[in-house]
Amino acid sequence: MQTAGTGRYLEHDWFPRLLPPNVLLGPRSWLYSSYALLHFRSRRPVGLRIGADTGVYIGSQLEVGPSGEVSIGAFGAIAGPIIATNSRITIGDYALISYGVVIAEEPAMIPPGPPSATPNGRGRAARPIDIGDNVWIGARAIVLGGARIGEGAIIGAGAVVDFEVEPFAIVAGNPARVVGHASAGGARR
């Protein structure tokens, strides 16, 4: 399935839900199920964009409130994070995002949609998240509103990041700190 229009199902789906018309799937991309959109309530013209050749695999959830939009670039491997926003989360090309990761505008959010009328982040300033190209995020890491992660950076497993990470930096730990840098042709400290 290339593009989701109104009233379209994913061919391989097990969950009996239509894809919303504001979800755009790039060519040769893969979305494991409409279950990923269980709490997707975006009313933006494009609430979710998945780039070409990107896989969004089982366990991934897109918790997008009425004002929220999520964009994922090309050639990503999105292996089960929870992505939650009522503003904007942008993920570049070649993203590798592991199991159990949470990328969320607020540390404690209530999912949008019924039974609550409370959208994500209501009454608070929007805190977008920007993740550059070629970023690798390890298992159970947490990326919070205000984080800006530069190209080529590595976020270690279990790290908690709510700050700016410069390109090619390696951060790890909780609280997270820079533990090294990676550059093309080999890692250096």
Add this chain to the structure above:
Amino acid sequence: MIDASQFTGAWDYATLPANIRLGEDCWIERRDSFSRFVSERDPALVLGDRVRVYTWSSFSLDRTGYVEVGEDSVLVGAQFMSAERISIGRRVLISYNVLIADCDFHPRDPDLRRLDAIANAPGPGRPPRPPISSRAVVIDDDVVIGAGAMILKGVTLGRGAYVAAGAVVTIDVPPGGRVAGNPARLEAA
């Protein structure tokens, strides 16, 4: 395709075990949140009025486990593991991927732990498990617990306490206190 009701809170709550007591207007999104509920206490789980339980929450209650949740609390991704007692106050918000355990579930002593492994092996005719220590977890009203946090055996979180995302909490937190990190430390007010 499957029946979506068991994933959307529209399933029949009367099919739950009789030792689960629900207050008025509770909402429990996913039937499978109870797949590891084996408590023999009565009551074993008490949810106050208007408690909301989202998809990622689970109630792993051992035969002696007990969990109570005060009114208007929101459990987004609270994974309870109880062999004794976990008490949650009113208006508590618990985010994604949070684990709350009142027990270590295995002995600290290596010899006893080997016996426990044997006792837990599959099939009939196994010896009884050795004694395992547990201590109640108490979380007071208006506490907020960020994504990915863990609250371990014997911890008390005072009224209005805040647990940062990813914190691993093994210490008591006074009313209004804030903890972060692994291991979690109390931050200066």
